[in-house]
Amino acid sequence: MDTMRERFAAVTSRLLDEDPRLAVVLAVITSDSFADAGRRHPDRVIDLGIREQLLISTAGGLALAGLRPVAHTFASFLVERPFEQIKLDLNHLDVGAVLVSAGASYDMSAGGRTHQSPGDVALLDTLPGWTVHVPGHPDEAETLLREAYQAEGRVYVRLSTETNEQPLPAKPTVLKRGRRGTVVAVGPLADPVLAATSDLDVTVLYTPTVRPFPAQLLRETLAAPEVILVEPYLAGTSIPATARALSGQPTRILGLGVASKELRHYGTPGDHQKAHGLDPSSLHRSITDFLTA
């Protein structure tokens, strides 16, 4: 199976042929995969070199010129490094762009903190008007990328090498119903959540889109005040959104995800998943402790 990043390059390259408004802006990362498309469309596949502030500003400037810009690099260098450019050259200018990241929270598990970005979604939460997709499978990534390219506003698509075995619907979906609480599984964590909750009487909601937060589905399916969020980025990122969704009633919310304390260990993404308590048996323990507290 291809990775989400490979699917991104393949699909985007094809769409460059079909949609004259699309322009891809790169900073060396993944540019090999766009070499063919770059030969066919030299003006719309733009590799700036290692210039990430320019990456975001170029996206803003392309939008001002009437194009649909797609800017890409690792999440840490796309969102965190040039955050003022996102704040001003996209939000303050009020232009649209698609930001597509690779690397996520611990894909580059042996790479260390500099290449890991669990804080990206939380950072974007400080700005209005961002649609944020966290696909759980390359097929979902393709659907959501195609949607993003057709849209007009600001969209962040967070790709990862972490993936579920099978694609799920690329929208908020009920995976199972239960009575003792609701578990919200985001993107690539659907498989561990399903394994962890197979013997638990809980509702499991899946979502590959976290902004806007699936508030309506959460409210419609709520059977108990307990909500457990399982997010592949900073733990608790969607606690405020959940509280706002359920502001009309008492709730208890547990936010599971990546710890903010730096994990100065290497190894594999699986090692990191376990270290952050996001593997099935750790999730099972956290969820049952919360429901029986």
Place this chain on the structure above:
Amino acid sequence: MKDIVLEGPAGSGKAHGEYGYDDLRALMSRQTGDEKHDRAATSTLDALWVLYDKVLRVSPATAEDDERDRFYLSKGHGPMAYYAVLAAKGFFPADVLDGFGGFDSILGRHPDRTLVPGVEISSGSLGHGLPLAVGTALGLRARRLPSRVWVLVGDGELDEGSNHEAITYAGRARLDNLHVVVIDNASAMHGWPGGIERRFAFEGWSTARVNGRDHAALTEAFTMAHPEQPHVVVAEV
């Protein structure tokens, strides 16, 4: 898109298109409260006037046209000269200048493209306009539009590293629809030993250095040919 209704006392000023260079000081002085940036504002006045009066193919009637030239004010502080020039050219009524900085005014101490007719980018944090202009220049080229992009930056503003990502890339990409005017009022904290234009020239730009108050010299420097290269005019004031 800007969708504002501008109200002001009728008959209180000249009609659009009647203002000339000699009216600009009066138009500037109607904007009070940002006196700390008077020097910054005045430093840009002549370059702005020559651009809007002689060089830029854009007017209130063509302000949304794909084929218009784009002017990006990157030096966003002290925008009083910019607002005066825009009012003089009829992008909005001169009466609007009186409300500068007020709660409901469209004119803030740094310009907002979503509020002010004729303003192409919002600025205020230094070092954003030139990188944005690189993106626009690339976009216009991709769409095969004949439009040119102009950016006004300050010599102090060039301290910001983000400018240099743009300068180095634009030279390599031969973005010949990109033009920069640097207002050099020697305000950079540690100066630019050897001259600003040398850095641009080294990166493959066409360059000129002129007296930033001499309209004829500015016009000539702004309109000189520069095939296959982006172009910078350093205007000394």
